[in-house]
Amino acid sequence: MTTATAPIVVTSELYAQVLHFYAHxxxxxxxRRFEEYAASFTEDGVFQHSPGAEPAVSRDAIVRExxxxxxKYDPATVRRRHWFNHVALEAQADGTVKSTVYALVAxxxxxxxxxxxxSCLVHDTLVVEDGEIxxxxxxxxxxxxx
Amino acid sequence: MTTATAPIVVTSELYAQVLHFYAHxxxxxxxRRFEEYAASFTEDGVFQHSPGAEPAVSRDAIVRExxxxxxKYDPATVRRRHWFNHVALEAQADGTVKSTVYALVAxxxxxxxxxxxxSCLVHDTLVVEDGEIxxxxxxxxxxxxx
Amino acid sequence: MTTATAPIVVTSELYAQVLHFYAHxxxxxxxRRFEEYAASFTEDGVFQHSPGAEPAVSRDAIVRExxxxxxKYDPATVRRRHWFNHVALEAQADGTVKSTVYALVAxxxxxxxxxxxxSCLVHDTLVVEDGEIxxxxxxxxxxxxx
Numbered sequence: 094m095t096t097a098t099a100p101i102v103v104t105s106e107l108y109a110q111v112l113h114f115y116a117h118x119x120x121x122x123x124x125r126r127f128e129e130y131a132a133s134f135t136e137d138g139v140f141q142h143s144p145g146a147e148p149a150v151s152r153d154a155i156v157r158e159x160x161x162x163x164x165k166y167d168p169a170t171v172r173r174r175h176w177f178n179h180v181a182l183e184a185q186a187d188g189t190v191k192s193t194v195y196a197l198v199a200x201x202x203x204x205x206x207x208x209x210x211x212s213c214l215v216h217d218t219l220v221v222e223d224g225e226i227x228x229x230x231x232x233x234x235x236x237x238x239x
Numbered sequence: 240m241t242t243a244t245a246p247i248v249v250t251s252e253l254y255a256q257v258l259h260f261y262a263h264x265x266x267x268x269x270x271r272r273f274e275e276y277a278a279s280f281t282e283d284g285v286f287q288h289s290p291g292a293e294p295a296v297s298r299d300a301i302v303r304e305x306x307x308x309x310x311k312y313d314p315a316t317v318r319r320r321h322w323f324n325h326v327a328l329e330a331q332a333d334g335t336v337k338s339t340v341y342a343l344v345a346x347x348x349x350x351x352x353x354x355x356x357x358s359c360l361v362h363d364t365l366v367v368e369d370g371e372i373x374x375x376x377x378x379x380x381x382x383x384x385x
Numbered sequence: 386m387t388t389a390t391a392p393i394v395v396t397s398e399l400y401a402q403v404l405h406f407y408a409h410x411x412x413x414x415x416x417r418r419f420e421e422y423a424a425s426f427t428e429d430g431v432f433q434h435s436p437g438a439e440p441a442v443s444r445d446a447i448v449r450e451x452x453x454x455x456x457k458y459d460p461a462t463v464r465r466r467h468w469f470n471h472v473a474l475e476a477q478a479d480g481t482v483k484s485t486v487y488a489l490v491a492x493x494x495x496x497x498x499x500x501x502x503x504s505c506l507v508h509d510t511l512v513v514e515d516g517e518i519x520x521x522x523x524x525x526x527x528x529x530x531x
Binding site: 105106107108109110112113115116117119120169170171172174176177178199201202203206207209 | 249251252254255258324325326327328339341343354355356357358382383384385
Binding site: 252255256258261262263266316318320349355 | 404504529531
């Protein structure tokens with residue numbers, strides 16, 4: 094069993110696996126399958142979706158946070174798509190993998206072109222356990238200087 | 240020989256292969272190499288490029304459909320780029336692979352910034368035969384609620 | 386040792402490796418780590434960042450070119466993100482790998498939505514030496530017809 098404290102090497106195989114992990118994870122989020130999104134975190138996973146926000150800790154807290162956050166988007170008319178690009182991985186000494194990713198959020202409303210905003214950086218810490226990837230933590234920073 | 244009815248496992252290797260397949264396929268489309276795009280489908284492949292459209296069945300029909308559709312874009316001045324993100328694969332019981340992908344279309348015209356519209360979901364069914372990927376069907380849905 | 390003149394096969398493993406190479410490379414560029422960006426080229430690498438520009442040859446020249454080019458973007462307030470999509474590789478007879486990639490540049494300024502412009506094609510020639518990827522040349526073309 095590979096634990097979070099064993100050494101880890103970022104192979105091409107792991108890289109493709111991480112890309113695929115993100116694909117399913119973010120499609121869960123945008124489809125409002127919040128339980129499935131939260132299940133991509135470790136049990137004690139930490140998720141801070143905006144720089145100023147209080148981090149949600151644990152899968153239950155992540156679900157609650159997402160339900161609350163999405164109240165401002167009517168599911169009947171508004172769709173959101175979180176796009177990722179340039180997933181850059183770095184093996185850490187503690188056996189985790191640091192992942193830094195570009196993100197753009199597309200919001201699609203009736204009668205308007207998609208709004209592509211904001212541009213963010215995703216700062217993830219991944220663990221690989223028994224061949225399965227989980228998020229230990231996710232912190233989002235905004236590219237825009239306010 | 241691997242046929243569409245044999246069991247299939249979505250490995251990291253297959254995942255990278257699908258990403259690469261899409262890269263070449265969509266560059267063919269945007270360069271108006273319609274024969275090459277159609278050749279990425281099975282002989283009896285089905286392509287429905289818009290929710291309301293009649294599906295094109297067979298490679299010849301796909302080429303005709305694309306020639307017709309592109310008449311509204313002057314090749315001398317207008318370029319289109321179909322971007323893909325979050326390719327999510329699921330092995331199906333019948334040996335095919337279901338692929339769900341985010342898409343944004345960038346249209347580039349003289350004297351204007353790229354128009355990023357529409358946002359779509361791509362619903363593909365892939366077959367892997369003798370290590371080669373082909374599209375059995377592609378259906379596009381729009382994210383915008385009209 | 387694999388040299389640039391040995392035959393090369395584009396495997397799924399190499400494909401994932403190239404995607405990862407680009408992720409780190411472009412994050413270096415956008416973070417203005419120009420030395421690291423230049424180090425992703427061969428010693429005699431050629432970089433032509435705009436169709437009309439004089440190509441920069443050698444890592445030192447690439448750094449100088451980037452320092453000069455970025456003077457128009459205040460690092461304290463403006464962020465740039467170069468997005469890549471549909472990385473299409475082709476093994477060449479001389480042992481190099483041709484890579485053709487879609488690119489969109491997002492520029493993020495205070496008080497405004499990200500500007501997504503221009504749309505480009507990236508034309509790279511990659512060499513793989515001892516398992517390490519380096520850029521032999523990069524030429525950018527713009528999608529917009531002026």
